Amino acid sequence: MHTITARRAILAISSAALVAACSGGSASPSGAPSAAPSAPASTSPSTAPASQGPVTLTYLVDDSQNTKDTAQALADAYTALHPNVTITIETRPGGTDGDNIVKTRLATGDMDDIFWYNSGSLLQALKPADTIVDISGEPFIPNIDPTFITTVSQGNQVFGVPSGTALGGGVLYNKKVFAKVGISVPKTWAEFEANNDKLKAAGIPPVGATFGDTWTSQLFVLADFYNVAQADPNFAADYTANKAKYASTPAAAAGFGYLQEAHDKGWYQKGYQTLKFEQGLQQLADGKFAQYPQLSFVLSTIATNNPDKIADIGFFGMPGTDAAKNGATIWMPAATYIAKTSKNLDAAKQFLAFIASTAGVDAINAKVPPAGPYVIKGAKLPDNTMGAVKDIAAYIDAGKAGPALEFLSPVKGPSLEQICVAVGSGQEDASKAAADYDKDVEKEAKQLGLPGW
Known part of the structure; x- marks a missing residue:
């Protein structure tokens, strides 16, 4: 096993940008790191009983295989250490439907004790100061890389612990298909287009x-x-301050153009309009298509369902216009949060302490192939880490990786996926889609009360 030391380079690009944007105008950084003791807390979990008697925690997670497997691995390992604790896992859909369930349950006071949800911009829409327990003063906070802390903070409050790994966002590809056709990983969009012509x-x-x-x-x-x-x-700072728009920024609007180009040139496989993503993963593993724009968390599902084919899957960052500036976009892990309505606060905090420890990482590694680097101090990846994850690490090690926009700005419109489907299905052109998304984010920014909107 080896320690991944490059994780802090992921967010070297001004993590303070998100802190300032999410703090209601305050320029002070999150209080958690500064309030922490000078020496890191132990990353070993407590072996003391989690409570004086039997206790049941309910845990709401999304229904992707990776999330379910990770949550189950953490729950099993923790309850083995604490037999008086039972953790009941409940699942919800991903995407907009899942977001609505989380928001509704928090608003109505019907949320599980703990729940799994995004870090970054989507968290801000949950009004965390009103709905989620502040854990900034807990002794396990120093175990967590400070770059992650900024993505689960608002003002001086901290709300979640990382649950899984950081992720690469880009293109997964089938190496055997590439070899068969005689193409190599593209570093520019023009090379990507040329590859697609050959495919x-x-x-x-x-x-x-x-x-x-x-x-x-x-x-x-x-x-x-x-x-x-x-x-x-x-762009991130100007976008947050309402000084930059997707529609009027050619580099930002390009992604919508890529969706339209993929449709117009017939790049997609038959039936893509209704295909589910786990079916798509199977088709990628089987070489039914060559490339899949996706987040790397899906790699563990491929590894579970096709252990003999996971070595065939590689990763590359989304190609741009300049090969010399080729790199990859990185997502911070999702987090586990405690609802303010939980009646098992002490037990919930102790479970979060376990998640934020090297023992928690070991529990995940034992059951789920990691899909990227961890953001827990001292965490290790197995020597048999998947090749696609090593591809992601290579971008990070080379200093050619940076955070997704949602970790630099709290502004993200709720209708992006529907807009993207419309463009990728030929129902809307890219320029209108960029303008529609600008309108979509305006509503969200005003709800968050951001200056300049």
Whole structure:
């Protein structure tokens, strides 16, 4: 096993930008790191009883295989240490439907004790100061990389612990298909287009899409943010301050153009409009199509369902216009949060302490192939880490990786996936989609009360 030391480079691009944006105008950083003791807390979990008597925690997670397996691994390992604790896992859909369930349950006071949800911009829409327990003063906070803390903070409060790994956002590809057609990993969009011409000529759909799960439609836009930041380093700050728009920023609008191009040139496989994403993963593993814009968390599902084919899957960052600036967009892990309505606060905090420990990481590694680097101090990845994860690490080690926009700005419109489906299905052109998304984010920014909106 080896320690991944490059994780802090992921968010070297001004993590303070998100802190300032999410603090209601305050320029002070999150209080958690500064309030922490000078020496890191132990990363070993407590072996003391989690409570004086039997206690049951309910845990709401999304229904992706990776999330379910990770949550189950954590629950099993923790309850083995604490036999008086039972953790009941409940699942919800991903995407907009899942977001609505989380928001509704928090608003009505019907949320589980703990729940799994995004870090970054989507958290801000939950009004966390009103609905989620502040854990900034807990002794396990120093175990967590400070770059992650900024993504689960608002003002001086901290709300969640990382649950899983950081992720690469880009393109998964089938290495055997690439070898068969005689193509290599593209570093520019022009090379990507040329590869796709060769794939089509060979009778292989160049790009897979799974619009039956609408959230999967967004990656051409979201995973392109590394290229946006290279072209316009101030975009995130200007976007947050309502000084920059997708429709009027060519680098930002490019992702919508990629969706339209994929449709217009017939890059997608047949039936993509209704295909579910796990079906798409199977088709990628089987070489039914060559490339799949996606987040790397899906790799563990491929590894579970096709252990003999996971070595065939590689990763590359979304190609841009300049090969010398080629890189990858990185997502911070999702987090586990405690609802303010929980009646098992002490037990919930002790479970979060376990998640934020190296023992928690070991529990995940024992059951779920990691899909990226961890953000727990001292965490290790197995030596047999998947090749695609090593591809992601290579971008990070080379200093050619940067955070997705949602970790630099609290502004993200709720309708992006529906807009992307419309463009990728030929129902809307890219320029109108960019303008529609600008309108979508305006509503969200005003709800958050951001200056300048």
